Amino acid sequence: MYPKADVVAPAVTAVFTAVLTEGPLSRVRLARRLGLSSAAVTKAARPLIEMGYLHELAATERTGPGAGRPASPLAVRADREFFVGVKITADELIGVVCDLCAQVRTAIHRPLTDPDVEAVLTELGHLVDELLDSPGGYRARTRRLGLAVSGDVDPTTGLVRYSPFLRWHNVPLRERAEKLTGLTVTVENDVKALTTAEHWFGEGVGAESFALVTVGTGIGCGLVIGGRLVSGSHGVAGEIGHIGIDANGPTCHCGGRGCVEAIAGTDAIVGQARQRSGRPELTFDEAVDLARRGDERVGAVFARAGNAIGCGIAAVANLVGPARIVVSGEGLAAYDLFETHIRAGFERQAFGAAAECPLSIRPLPFEEWARGAATVSIQALVAS
Amino acid sequence: MYPKADVVAPAVTAVFTAVLTEGPLSRVRLARRLGLSSAAVTKAARPLIEMGYLHELAATERTGPGAGRPASPLAVRADREFFVGVKITADELIGVVCDLCAQVRTAIHRPLTDPDVEAVLTELGHLVDELLDSPGGYRARTRRLGLAVSGDVDPTTGLVRYSPFLRWHNVPLRERAEKLTGLTVTVENDVKALTTAEHWFGEGVGAESFALVTVGTGIGCGLVIGGRLVSGSHGVAGEIGHIGIDANGPTCHCGGRGCVEAIAGTDAIVGQARQRSGRPELTFDEAVDLARRGDERVGAVFARAGNAIGCGIAAVANLVGPARIVVSGEGLAAYDLFETHIRAGFERQAFGAAAECPLSIRPLPFEEWARGAATVSIQALVAS
DNA sequence: ATCAATACTTGACGAAGTTAAATATTAAGC
DNA sequence: GCTTAATATTTAACTTCGTCAAGTATTGAT
Numbered sequence: 001m002y003p004k005a006d007v008v009a010p011a012v013t014a015v016f017t018a019v020l021t022e023g024p025l026s027r028v029r030l031a032r033r034l035g036l037s038s039a040a041v042t043k044a045a046r047p048l049i050e051m052g053y054l055h056e057l058a059a060t061e062r063t064g065p066g067a068g069r070p071a072s073p074l075a076v077r078a079d080r081e082f083f084v085g086v087k088i089t090a091d092e093l094i095g096v097v098c099d100l101c102a103q104v105r106t107a108i109h110r111p112l113t114d115p116d117v118e119a120v121l122t123e124l125g126h127l128v129d130e131l132l133d134s135p136g137g138y139r140a141r142t143r144r145l146g147l148a149v150s151g152d153v154d155p156t157t158g159l160v161r162y163s164p165f166l167r168w169h170n171v172p173l174r175e176r177a178e179k180l181t182g183l184t185v186t187v188e189n190d191v192k193a194l195t196t197a198e199h200w201f202g203e204g205v206g207a208e209s210f211a212l213v214t215v216g217t218g219i220g221c222g223l224v225i226g227g228r229l230v231s232g233s234h235g236v237a238g239e240i241g242h243i244g245i246d247a248n249g250p251t252c253h254c255g256g257r258g259c260v261e262a263i264a265g266t267d268a269i270v271g272q273a274r275q276r277s278g279r280p281e282l283t284f285d286e287a288v289d290l291a292r293r294g295d296e297r298v299g300a301v302f303a304r305a306g307n308a309i310g311c312g313i314a315a316v317a318n319l320v321g322p323a324r325i326v327v328s329g330e331g332l333a334a335y336d337l338f339e340t341h342i343r344a345g346f347e348r349q350a351f352g353a354a355a356e357c358p359l360s361i362r363p364l365p366f367e368e369w370a371r372g373a374a375t376v377s378i379q380a381l382v383a384s
Numbered sequence: 385m386y387p388k389a390d391v392v393a394p395a396v397t398a399v400f401t402a403v404l405t406e407g408p409l410s411r412v413r414l415a416r417r418l419g420l421s422s423a424a425v426t427k428a429a430r431p432l433i434e435m436g437y438l439h440e441l442a443a444t445e446r447t448g449p450g451a452g453r454p455a456s457p458l459a460v461r462a463d464r465e466f467f468v469g470v471k472i473t474a475d476e477l478i479g480v481v482c483d484l485c486a487q488v489r490t491a492i493h494r495p496l497t498d499p500d501v502e503a504v505l506t507e508l509g510h511l512v513d514e515l516l517d518s519p520g521g522y523r524a525r526t527r528r529l530g531l532a533v534s535g536d537v538d539p540t541t542g543l544v545r546y547s548p549f550l551r552w553h554n555v556p557l558r559e560r561a562e563k564l565t566g567l568t569v570t571v572e573n574d575v576k577a578l579t580t581a582e583h584w585f586g587e588g589v590g591a592e593s594f595a596l597v598t599v600g601t602g603i604g605c606g607l608v609i610g611g612r613l614v615s616g617s618h619g620v621a622g623e624i625g626h627i628g629i630d631a632n633g634p635t636c637h638c639g640g641r642g643c644v645e646a647i648a649g650t651d652a653i654v655g656q657a658r659q660r661s662g663r664p665e666l667t668f669d670e671a672v673d674l675a676r677r678g679d680e681r682v683g684a685v686f687a688r689a690g691n692a693i694g695c696g697i698a699a700v701a702n703l704v705g706p707a708r709i710v711v712s713g714e715g716l717a718a719y720d721l722f723e724t725h726i727r728a729g730f731e732r733q734a735f736g737a738a739a740e741c742p743l744s745i746r747p748l749p750f751e752e753w754a755r756g757a758a759t760v761s762i763q764a765l766v767a768s
Numbered sequence: 769a770t771c772a773a774t775a776c777t778t779g780a781c782g783a784a785g786t787t788a789a790a791t792a793t794t795a796a797g798c
Numbered sequence: 799g800c801t802t803a804a805t806a807t808t809t810a811a812c813t814t815c816g817t818c819a820a821g822t823a824t825t826g827a828t
Contacts, residue, residue: 026806027807028806036786037787067794067804070793070806223703223704237704240703243733245630247692247695249631254736256698259733315699321617321620348628349628351623357618395816421816451826452772452775453823455774455775
């Protein structure tokens with residue numbers, strides 16, 4: 001990233017990260033926040049300014065009792081560089097172009113007919129081209145592409161070890177995508193990418209530890225502990241969906257009993273709602289409708305699901321004690337039906353001070369997943 | 385710790401830690417393991433040797449095809465310094481003297497009649513004196529004392545915020561103990577101290593992430609992730625005992641339902657065993673006896689408890705994916721009754737590759753808690 | 769004895785921080 | 799307008815802690 005060295009001085013990365021995630025900050029504030037001398041910040045900021053990543057804002061707020069030279073806050077030049085992020089699902093590619101501040105500039109959804117590797121890669125190439133050629137002139141200032149895939153992914157090698165939904169085994173996705181697009185590619189698990197996005201640019205900013213729970217067909221969880229994303233030694237981490245919370249609950253496809261996902265995954269909810277309403281063709285949206293109109297049998301399904309999610313979240317809070325937890329995902333489109341039950345389940349099962357952990361519950365536009373992918377490639381730039 | 389600086393070069397701490405935890409290692413091996421040049425290791429080792437913490441062993445094994453100068457492994461001089469560790473419970477003080485390798489040299493148990501702060505501190509003073517004056521001449525070479533207390537403890541200030549069993553609130557334990565003994569004192573939560581001990585000197589050595597589960601009256605869990613002990617933002621972490629695993633299970637004293645502890649804590653087991661056997665005076669040991677002799681009703685209580693523990697452990701494995709998990713504690717004195725059920729519960733509920741996480745299940749001498757306290761003070765030395 | 773192999777040490781160098789002093793810019797008081 | 803106190807930033811000398819490259823040490827094999 002910088003002319004001289006391959007790996008960059010810690011202070012440079014620290015300064016860049018702080019300005020990116022916490023907005024414009026003067027050198028003195030940066031120094032205090034990062035535990036560095038202001039001289040060190042001056043030096044670290046210089047190459048970043050020279051390369052156009054940061055710039056000085058005009059002096060603004062007056063500080064203190066009224067005297068003193070005004071600070072020159074350092075801010076990110078958002079349009080210095082753009083990043084493509086693509087979330088790959090079995091039936092759709094979702095692609096975005098983000099600026100350096102992770103703001104989405106353009107988004108494209110493209111349906112897929114077949115999750116076959118070759119077919120997906122071909123579509124991916126077209127999608128990336130279309131994104132880069134869309135109005136805005138992104139191509140000239142885009143060098144990086146982030147990909148988010150569900151399943152077991154090795155971000156260091158860019159290998160997709162196993163993705164159940166896509167039915168991919170050991171696909172060297174980074175290599176393929178780099179050859180295809182000519183961009184520098186990062187590959188990450190989708191939930192981890194989203195967690196990263198929320199940690200750097202969302203509600204997790206500044207939190208030393210942080211958890212993101214996604215509610216959808218599956219129920220996932222990304223964890224940041226000690227400022228670092230938790231990866232899990234055996235490639236497993238954040239599998240909140242398969243925590244058992246009801247010893248007599250339904251059997252899960254994973255072989256466990258009473259898994260959160262088997263109670264609160266959208267498939268599980270639909271199944272239950274069909275059974276209770278006696279309408280075997282019911283869709284998720286229809287079930288939501290019924291519940292909103294006061295159908296008690298279907299409402300109880302959502303209540304139980306919300307409780308299960310809350311209980312799973314409480315397990316996270318009890319075990320790792322994150323500073324805050326964000327609950328999100330497609331399933332929360334119906335979050336009015338969930339929220340109180342999630343909170344109730346959480347508060348009942350959270351132990352002691354863990355109950356004080358702030359919970360944000362809100363739905364999430366589907367592009368957010370692709371933004372997560374782009375965020376990972378922003379991080380890759382900053383760390384380089 | 386060293387003459388010049390207050391904080392020591394990272395390499396010095398790294399070398400000391402590696403030799404302490406992984407045994408004698410030559411400089412070249414250390415360099416490879418730590419990602420340093422061998423020159424850096426030579427320099428880092430020098431002050432440690434000069435101060436008597438490390439020494440060179442005689443060359444030993446021949447390496448490679450047969451040629452080359454033999455290595456001079458660096459080893460810890462275990463008797464260079466001693467450390468006192470004391471575990472404080474409501475009815476007992478357990479004290480040990482450990483050497484630098486965390487080997488217990490002397491242990492003393494001392495009953496307490498009253499968990500009042502002043503009474504405990506008085507006894508603590510006597511206990512430390514007795515330990516230091518016991519045969520072995522420890523006093524002259526002991527500068528540090530580690531204390532382990534259950535409950536909410538702030539290790540940076542040495543404040544015991546709240547300890548339910550002791551009924552202590554905001555006791556400045558470090559300050560008091562330092563004044564009392566003249567030693568440099570570290571204070572830590574008991575489970576975290578034990579986790580630290582196991583991470584540095586037990587089965588957790590070398591693991592980048594690691595979990596310790598303790599089974600007793602309470603059920604606790606210590607976590608190491610990314611090589612660092614997890615502390616929890618709200619002072620809560622590792623509360624595996626209050627994860628809810630049975631939505632219809634018994635109500636727990638914490639207000640939750642079906643908590644692991646409400647099913648598998650020793651008190652819960654005794655309660656259940658009394659009920660099922662119809663003997664209201666039954667003790668834990670008697671219940672163990674009955675189960676071992678084939679009493680099916682009491683045996684089922686242990687089976688259910690073991691399953692609950694396994695299920696809680698699976699939650700840890702699913703969420704954080706530790707490289708290994710150790711299960712231990714007083715409750716495991718009867719581990720023959722538990723083990724298969726713990727493993728069964730774990731394997732049923734562990735998701736995917738998480739089931740591959742090695743599980744060590746074994747009882748633990750009670751002095752181990754005090755050794756944990758001493759270990760924390762060894763760490764404090766190394767980090768200084 | 770010589771050589772190849774491996775372990776360790778040394779000293780010059782460089783990267784990346786520190787501290788202390790200089791410089792810049794402002795508001796307030798006179 | 800001038801001075802002063804306050805705050806921000808920069809500069810330069812210095813410190814720390816590592817690397818690299820070259821040397822020394824010690825061994826088995828030829």
